[in-house]
Structures are given as structure tokens and as C-alpha cells.
Amino acid sequence: MAESPNQTVSPLRITPLGGLGEIGKNTWIFQVNDEIMLLDGGLSFPTEEMHGVNLVLPNIDWLIENQEKIVGMVVTHGHEDHIGGIPYHLQRLRIPVIHGPRLAMALLEDKLREAELLGRTQLQTVGPRGTVRVGKYFLVEYLQNTHSMADSYTLAIHTPVGVVMHTGDFKFDHTPVDGRKFDYQRLAEYGEKGVLCLISDSTNAEVPGFTPSERSVYPNLERYIKEAPGRVIVTTFASSVHRIHMLLDIAQKTGRSVCVVGRSMLNMIAKAKALGFIPNFSDSLLQPVQAANSLPAERVLVLTTGSQGEPMSALTRIAGGDHRQVKIQPGDTVIFSSNPIPGNTISVVRVIDKLMQLGANVVYGRERGIHVSGHGAIEDQKLMLALTKPKFFFPCHGEYRMIRRHAQTAQEMGVPAANMLLTENGDVVELTPESMRVVDRIPAGVDLVDASRSTMVNSNVLRERQRLAEDGFVTVAIALTPQGTFAARPQISIKAVARSAETRNLEDMLRTALERTQGRFGEFRQPLEAGALGYQYDWMGIKQLLERTVKQVTREMLQSHPLIQVLLQTPLEAPVTSLPLAVATSA
Known part of the structure; x- marks a missing residue:
């Protein structure tokens, strides 16, 4: 106190x-x-x-x-x-x-x-x-x-x-x-x-x-469910215990059995019933999800998660035809008893479009009075x-x-x-x-x-993923001889750039530029220690030169900033400072 x-x-x-x-x-x-x-x-x-x-x-x-x-x-x-x-x-x-x-x-x-x-x-x-x-x-x-x-x-x-x-x-x-x-x-x-x-x-x-009372949506939900000629699929937040309570009540009044789809929805109903926040309805009201396909369509109400268009949610999989147990049938009515959270509007609209394309009548929007x-x-x-x-x-x-x-x-x-x-x-x-x-x-x-829900994502990793998504990825693999020349043609891999024509042109431009760069390798040749014959190469210096070349050509050609990776294999028999495999990643 x-x-x-x-x-x-x-x-x-x-x-x-x-x-x-x-x-x-x-x-x-x-x-x-x-x-x-x-x-x-x-x-x-x-x-x-x-x-x-x-x-x-x-x-x-x-x-x-x-x-x-x-x-x-x-x-x-x-x-x-x-x-x-x-x-x-x-x-x-x-x-x-x-x-x-x-x-x-x-x-x-x-x-x-x-x-x-x-x-x-x-x-x-x-x-x-x-x-x-x-x-x-x-x-x-x-x-x-x-x-x-x-x-x-x-x-x-x-x-x-x-x-x-x-x-x-x-x-x-x-x-x-x-x-x-x-x-x-x-x-x-x-x-x-x-x-x-x-x-x-x-x-x-x-x-x-x-803000209107939660109870204010009851009459509109009841009307849409009563008027639906076939199955009704209702999606709302799994945590909306009051909304779920009303939907179970409406289903019982209209003679529909309820099939619950989605783990979070099942868990919430079980907890709410056990604690008395949802009353005990008749034993026959809740049916296994398989019954959604075997009962008369006009006697089925499917209660599901996915009101926000979440990629792995039950409704998104139903809309994509990927759900094992529930398939949209012509004449189904799908009710969105929710509004999109800011940032989710596009995902929700995509799900609605897919449901309509499959023949469902979709009820959604603030003006319908089915969400507060x-x-x-x-x-x-x-x-x-x-x-x-x-x-x-x-x-x-x-x-x-x-x-x-x-x-x-x-x-x-x-x-x-x-x-x-x-x-x-x-x-x-x-x-x-x-x-x-x-x-x-x-x-x-x-x-x-x-996505595994077990590992934290480093901010640097997130930035790299964003760059990959926006601008793509360019990898160049080069093997060098002890004499400081290419052992073979450079191997170039270009992923997720804007157009295939750009990919072909970029490969040609990169090979031409890299072959010209060979002429500068002599700048990195150094004599061995006093009394020893021969010379050695500064392989790290060559690697950095190749990186700069790839970066300059790629960005001038694409007018973007893809992730660039240069893999350089240097000769094992090089006398000094050689690297079996040098990997450089340029941000």
C-alpha cells in the first residue's frame, strides 16, 4: 500500500x-x-x-x-x-x-x-x-x-x-x-x-x-445462419468466447450440428466449458469434423479459425482446397464474424476471393452487423x-x-x-x-x-532474407590455378532477379568482366622469401577484386542490390598463403 x-x-x-x-x-x-x-x-x-x-x-x-x-x-x-x-x-x-x-x-x-x-x-x-x-x-x-x-x-x-x-x-x-x-x-x-x-x-x-454490446451481433448472425440453404462455415477469433457461445446457441436453435475445425478453437471451447464461461449444450450439438461431409448440408455449422487469413489456418487451407476434411461445396455460406486487423486486409481478401471462386456465398464487412x-x-x-x-x-x-x-x-x-x-x-x-x-x-x-517457433531470428538474417526477396541472389564460383589463371570458366548462378532476359545478359556481362579481371592478377604476385625460387599470390586480394567486379557489374546491370556470394577455390599446391576454399559474402 x-x-x-x-x-x-x-x-x-x-x-x-x-x-x-x-x-x-x-x-x-x-x-x-x-x-x-x-x-x-x-x-x-x-x-x-x-x-x-x-x-x-x-x-x-x-x-x-x-x-x-x-x-x-x-x-x-x-x-x-x-x-x-x-x-x-x-x-x-x-x-x-x-x-x-x-x-x-x-x-x-x-x-x-x-x-x-x-x-x-x-x-x-x-x-x-x-x-x-x-x-x-x-x-x-x-x-x-x-x-x-x-x-x-x-x-x-x-x-x-x-x-x-x-x-x-x-x-x-x-x-x-x-x-x-x-x-x-x-x-x-x-x-x-x-x-x-x-x-x-x-x-x-x-x-x-x-462500442456496441457483444450481444448486438446475435440477431444478424442468427438471420444469416437461418437463411443459408446449405452448410454454414463461420470464422471468428478462437479467443472470442462470447461469440462462440452465441454461435453454439444459434446452431442449437436452428437445428444445426457444430463441427469445430482448428486446434486453437477446440482448445478454447474445452477450457471455456470446463470453467463455466460456455454453458453445457446438448451432447449431440458438437460433432466430429468428419460429420461436416456426412450430415445433411442444411444441418451443419462449421466453426473454424482463420478469420485473419493466416497462411496455415484452417480456413485458408479450406479456401485453397488443401484441407483434408473440409472442402467447399457450391451453396456453402461462409460468414466472417470478424474484421481484419490492420495489416491483414490483403490476406483476408485473398481468402474471400478463393472461397467465392469455389462457389461459396461469403458474408463479410462492417455493414453486415456480424462483428463488434x-x-x-x-x-x-x-x-x-x-x-x-x-x-x-x-x-x-x-x-x-x-x-x-x-x-x-x-x-x-x-x-x-x-x-x-x-x-x-x-x-x-x-x-x-x-x-x-x-x-x-x-x-x-x-x-x-x-517458423519452427523454437529459434530466434537474428536481425542480420532478417535483412538478408528481405534482400533475397526484393532483389535476388547472385553466386559466382571460380577455381584458380597455381599460375593465377582460371582453371575453368566461372560458374554463375542467378536467382530471383526481375526478368529472365536480364539473367542471360548478366551472365554474359559477368563472364566478360571476370575474364578481363584476370589481367590484373599480376598485381597480387609476390616473390618468395629471400633465397627461395618462385613467387606466391595474395589469394585474399584476388578474392576481394573479384567481389568488387561482380558487385559493380551486377548493380549497374540490374539497378538493384542483390545478395552477392563469391566462392573462390585456390590451388592446394600453392607454396604460401593459399586457401583451400575462400568464401566471401558481400552485403
Whole structure:
């Protein structure tokens, strides 16, 4: 709890490692003196230029250097952008205990079991208005909120400087599907007592009004499913427990059996049912996926992952005709109960096009009323500010324009501009009862996980992959004789340049230039030591000359910068300094 006002108060340092200026990898550091409490540990997904990358994590090098100070972690809810990075962090980091909601902890337990990391930390569940002590300086109360994922919380963090409220992801849903309402009363009580700083979700800061209730999509989903003449395939986020709950209810009302496709969807339904977030429906409602082909078409609803066009997701494979068990049939109706996350629009559109080409009727788009956001719009954000009445304001969870707009809303609600900060990942914010300011900065880059999900991708490797994708690859292999001449014609391999005609012309130009270069090899001939007959070649110097020649010709010819590799084989019998195989890579 906070210290007495007339005592010396230790400042609180708050550092976001992810989630500012972006959507995803939400990760926070709270530090008082020699104790660190972490809040969430999320991930995000790669952009198109991140070739071979599967996941993007915040860089945790600073945490590794200071891990003896970590006393625990608190988790707001179970979305991947809030817990997905934790198993990867635990491979390199010691976190004694992780506190969080039941559903989030159940999902995290499965992740840790799969990664063989269950013994690395303790998982402790927390319920509404539950409090947890984390180290000497932090007491955290969990306040039920409403979001697109069940069992989601806003956190009231008691610190030596005062109460810091972290909203987590939220909207004010007055008619939640599971009946678990936002704890308005406790928020207001904290506002009356005094919230020193509010850290608040900015995702929909540019959207006017209130975000509609999750329940508002029910009538439209029911209508489209009722009117569909054949099979219905619905895709949504696997984590959208409330949406899944409604779809199961609609299927039962319309006499359709539900076949679930996608491991993450199956896992989420099993966990949510076990914990009571999805009620028990009749035993006959859920059927194995094989039944999608054997039951009458008008009696089938397929529930699948892949709403964001992910390359390996079930729906993408169905659209490509590559799924072993589900094939699109003319007359199928496919419903996208989601909107594309920024950056995924092209992938989603491609999937929609393929589904239509296979004869499916595809229902998608904001105007259909089949999806609502889980994040509060401007009026939700105003209500949060009105209830908590913070002295300082720290907008988070969003791209820069969202965070900036949220700050403007806070000013409209009476928070002085001098009492808020627009920061970046890595900025160390020092908070006292009288001030909030940036005092330092720590490394806050990204760690990239490759497609195997087991290895980090080096930034140099990523740059090389990008160069390969953009400009191609040129390899030249040359063997030299002891006399400093070519043992055979240079072998040239050119991959992924723009046009085949350029490839043929480049090969001819390179051979001509390399043959001319032979005339300069004499510059690299040196006499042997005094008293010895003969001479020797500076093979490394020749290699560098060949590299420069290949680079110059290639870039002049292609007007681009492909990766260049020169493989030089020098004679074994050369008297001095010869290299059996010299490999040079030019960036």
C-alpha cells in the first residue's frame, strides 16, 4: 500500500516494452527500488517483410540483466497479445509467480506444458475483487471488466506513490453475453478515493460513440445462419468466447450440428466449458469434423479459425482446397464474424476471393452487423476517465494516432496536458505523487521467432532474407590455378532477379568482366622469401577484386542490390598463403 504522505516516497518507474505505437506485444515493467513487477507478456504477428518469421516478441535483454529483481507478474486476460510471449520469456527469464484470471491461467498452463516449462513458475488464479501481493511494494486488486474475451480484468495497482489503474483491454458492455458485468461500483470508489495515474486502452480512440454490446451481433448472425440453404462455415477469433457461445446457441436453435475445425478453437471451447464461461449444450450439438461431409448440408455449422487469413489456418487451407476434411461445396455460406486487423486486409481478401471462386456465398464487412470490437470507443474512454478521475494520464495499447487522440479526449475530460505523456516503447516513466516524467530509456526492440517457433531470428538474417526477396541472389564460383589463371570458366548462378532476359545478359556481362579481371592478377604476385625460387599470390586480394567486379557489374546491370556470394577455390599446391576454399559474402 502507499506510504504515509509525510514519509519519503520511493518513486514508481513504469516502462512499456510493447503495445505503444502498435497493436500487440503488450508488456509492462513496474519498478520500485530493487523490485520489478511485470504486467502481461504479449506477442504480435509478423509483417509481410519479415520472411520466415512466425511471431514477434518484445526484446527482453534489459529484463534478463535485471531478472534478480523480478518478484512476479500479473496478467489482465488471455488474449495472445497479452500472454502469448510468456512461454518464450520463461525460457530465458526467471518469473517466480504469475497471477491472472482463471481462463488466462488455464490457457497459459497448456502453453507451458507444451513447451515443457511448467516447473519454471507458479500460476495463481485470481477472481473478481481478488487481491494479490507482489513483492513488498505492489498490491493488486482485480476488477471485472467487459471485453471480447471472457474473464478479463482492469487492475488497481497500489504502490508507494499511490494507486495506478491499468484498464487492460476493455469496453463498457451493459448486456454481456455471460452476464458478468463491468465493476462500475469499484471503479467509482477508486475514483472517489483518488487514482494517481490511469493507464488506458487507446485502440478505438478515433471511433465516435460507444462500442456496441457483444450481444448486438446475435440477431444478424442468427438471420444469416437461418437463411443459408446449405452448410454454414463461420470464422471468428478462437479467443472470442462470447461469440462462440452465441454461435453454439444459434446452431442449437436452428437445428444445426457444430463441427469445430482448428486446434486453437477446440482448445478454447474445452477450457471455456470446463470453467463455466460456455454453458453445457446438448451432447449431440458438437460433432466430429468428419460429420461436416456426412450430415445433411442444411444441418451443419462449421466453426473454424482463420478469420485473419493466416497462411496455415484452417480456413485458408479450406479456401485453397488443401484441407483434408473440409472442402467447399457450391451453396456453402461462409460468414466472417470478424474484421481484419490492420495489416491483414490483403490476406483476408485473398481468402474471400478463393472461397467465392469455389462457389461459396461469403458474408463479410462492417455493414453486415456480424462483428463488434472488444475495445471501447471515445464515449467508453470518457466514461473510464469520469469514473476514475485520474491526476495523471498515460494512454497505451494503440498506434501513435490512437494514443494521441486518446490524450485529446482526456484533456476534454479535464486532465491537464502537463499531466499526461505520449511515450514510446522503452521510455522509463517516473511517477511520484507530484509529477510524471520520462527519466531514462531502455532497449525496446523486437525478438523474432522463426517458423519452427523454437529459434530466434537474428536481425542480420532478417535483412538478408528481405534482400533475397526484393532483389535476388547472385553466386559466382571460380577455381584458380597455381599460375593465377582460371582453371575453368566461372560458374554463375542467378536467382530471383526481375526478368529472365536480364539473367542471360548478366551472365554474359559477368563472364566478360571476370575474364578481363584476370589481367590484373599480376598485381597480387609476390616473390618468395629471400633465397627461395618462385613467387606466391595474395589469394585474399584476388578474392576481394573479384567481389568488387561482380558487385559493380551486377548493380549497374540490374539497378538493384542483390545478395552477392563469391566462392573462390585456390590451388592446394600453392607454396604460401593459399586457401583451400575462400568464401566471401558481400552485403
